[in-house]
Amino acid sequence: MAMHARTQSTYIKQPVFNPQPGFKPEIKSNRKKVTKGEKILLVLFVSVVALFCVMILQTQASIHTSTQDIQTINLQIDETKKQNTDLSIQVSELSTYERIWDKAKGLGFKLNEQNVKVVQGQ
Numbered sequence: 001m002a003m004h005a006r007t008q009s010t011y012i013k014q015p016v017f018n019p020q021p022g023f024k025p026e027i028k029s030n031r032k033k034v035t036k037g038e039k040i041l042l043v044l045f046v047s048v049v050a051l052f053c054v055m056i057l058q059t060q061a062s063i064h065t066s067t068q069d070i071q072t073i074n075l076q077i078d079e080t081k082k083q084n085t086d087l088s089i090q091v092s093e094l095s096t097y098e099r100i101w102d103k104a105k106g107l108g109f110k111l112n113e114q115n116v117k118v119v120q121g122q
Contacts, residue, residue: 093099
């Protein structure tokens with residue numbers, strides 16, 4: 001029986017750890033600092049974005065200028081069409097047979113039936 005008691009007493013109890021309330025163990029962060037290569041990439045990215053922004057603004061300014069030029073040309077076209085219409089009306093008024101006959105009489109021309117030639121219209 002003595003041997004039997006000896007085997008039971010060989011177990012060692014571990015101490016119980018009771019943390020205090022409000023106590024937090026320190027956690028070390030494995031956060032790395034920004035490397036030189038990452039800084040270069042960031043500067044390069046920002047530069048490319050800025051370049052694209054400038055290009056977009058330049059394109060928009062060019063489009064705006066072109067639109068203004070187109071509007072100016074359209075106004076000129078409308079004005080020229082109006083002038084052409086007015087001139088066509090004047091031509092039709094000035095080319096009536098009565099007016100031509102009155103001008104011819106005023107200049108001393110006489111209607112001579114023997115000098116008149118009839119030309120067939122196409």
